[in-house]
Amino acid sequence: MGAALLTPAEAAVIAGVSLRDINRVIDEKILPAGFTTVGDGRRIQLAACPLVGFYFRAAKALTAEERLLLILRFAERITGDMADHPFAGWSTADWTVHDGFLSVSLSGFVAEADDRSTRLAAARAMVVEDPAILSGTPVLRGTRIPLYDLVASVAAGLPRERIFAAYPGLNATALDLATLYAEANPVRGRPRRFTVLPPGATITAERTVPRRRRA
Incomplete structure (x- = not known):
């Protein structure tokens, strides 16, 4: 070897x-x-x-x-x-x-x-990439929790209690390992959108409205 x-x-x-x-x-x-x-x-x-x-x-x-x-x-x-x-x-x-x-x-x-x-090694064993689950997006084993969305919530400074409330099956150990996995396997490209909204935030629209040009 x-x-x-x-x-x-x-x-x-x-x-x-x-x-x-x-x-x-x-x-x-x-x-x-x-x-x-x-x-x-x-x-x-x-x-x-x-x-x-x-x-x-x-x-x-x-x-x-x-x-x-x-x-x-x-x-x-x-x-x-x-x-x-x-x-x-x-x-x-x-x-x-x-x-x-x-x-x-x-x-x-x-x-x-x-x-x-x-x-x-434990973090790697916890992450699954299966084309049948969210089109191959890395998720925590046994769940449909997108790993990088979860880690983005941590990076945004959201309280752990709020994250646990959004993902009832999540525990502190899994969250720590997910963060470790993301550090060792940084995602490239545009940042992923959060699945957990910051406190007080609401979605008002999903479409983009083009800016009007001045006459």
Whole structure:
């Protein structure tokens, strides 16, 4: 089995950084050779996510040069089998690097990436794209709730209580996973219309009225 490759958006979610940070990692070749690829689309190995998280979130404590040297040391401990099966057994590995008086551990970043990876897998299992359901629009499994409409309601700042009232079968865990899925799989094109209206809003008309030209 080859190493699992992620899109930049997926890697950003699992590493706990921004999409811009992931693109910077690829463009500036921050990771050792082999952890990223651009040949068939920009991709980054799942196994590299703890390294990426460490690089950006340790910026306040360590210089860029120190972080790059530590990433090389950490990467040496990621064997071929570990890269093929992240993050199975990683919790028992020794992730502490000693450099003179400095001792740095990657363990916390490994645990966080493992947790986010598990949650993203659960989110993927929860989403269904079936041509027989809303013409293939991604929905939550067992429902007809359009995922991106749901997430748009969250992004608009609607209270969770209002969202739950609009979708009686929805719970907090499903809403969190839906948001995570959307972050890892951003929709392109024009924003989707909300299925939940903001408080106090009403639909007055569905047709567009052209503006009159002045004489």
